[in-house]
Amino acid sequence: MPARIVAFSGNTHRPSRTRTLVEAVAAELSRLRPIDLKVYDLVDAGTAIAVAGRSALPLPAARIVEGIESADALIVGSPVYKGSYAGLFKHLIDFVAPEALVGKPVVLTATGGGPRHALVVEHSLRPLFGFFSAQTAPTSVYAGDAEIAEGRIADEIVRARVAQAAAELARLLDAAQGAVAPTALPVAAAR
Ligand SMILES: Cc1cc2nc3c(=O)[nH]c(=O)nc-3n(C[C@H](O)[C@H](O)[C@H](O)COP(=O)(O)O)c2cc1C
Secondary structure, eight states, rough: EEEEEEEEESSSSSSSSHHHHHHHHHHHHHHHHHEEEEEEHHHHHOOOOOOOGGSSHHHHHHHHHHHHHOEEEEEEEEEEETTOOHHHHHHHHHTTTTTTTTTTTEEEEESSSTTTTTTHIIIIIHHHHHHHHHHOOOOOOOOOOEEEEEEEEEEHHHHHHHHHHHHHHHHHHHHHHHHHOOOOOOHHHHH
């Protein structure tokens, strides 16, 4: 069975560098393993996602949250906004059930306007997925404006990191598929 992969990007405009980056990781992964890929971004979620409860989410956004929860592995990306992940990216992730990502392999990616906020993947995204007890790939990928042009990765080092992250995701998927599912922490311990 192909692995069910969800790539989710926190972009609010298209074309999007962040979407290009998550798609690049997915393309590399597809060279290594058979995958069934769904790519979503915040534009797919629609404009009515500013709700407080999951039951009030519009259907397209609810489907993204369900897709994230039921995937075998995730490739996530966010544009850097004010030194961190985008607020609406976090807003959608806030609807994901705390136990749904336990042990799930995840690649972390982000794009920004320049090199200064490259560590947002380590300082913002990794702790967020640490909350969920997800298995994040050791290699995360960040690209600045100059490194993605016309829908393509224009930088050799970013390309190499994309390939490395995809290879790590493939190995994490193999391990997750052969392993006994880890148990979620009791909710009180996760909070
Ligand atoms: C509201 C806003 C805040 C931003 N803040 C940052 C920032 O703090 N650091 C940075 O490097 N880039 C910042 N940027 C630039 C975007 O992160 C960058 O252009 C990104 O690649 C856009 O991704 P997208 O093409 O997927 O929308 C900001 C852009 C916007 C619109």
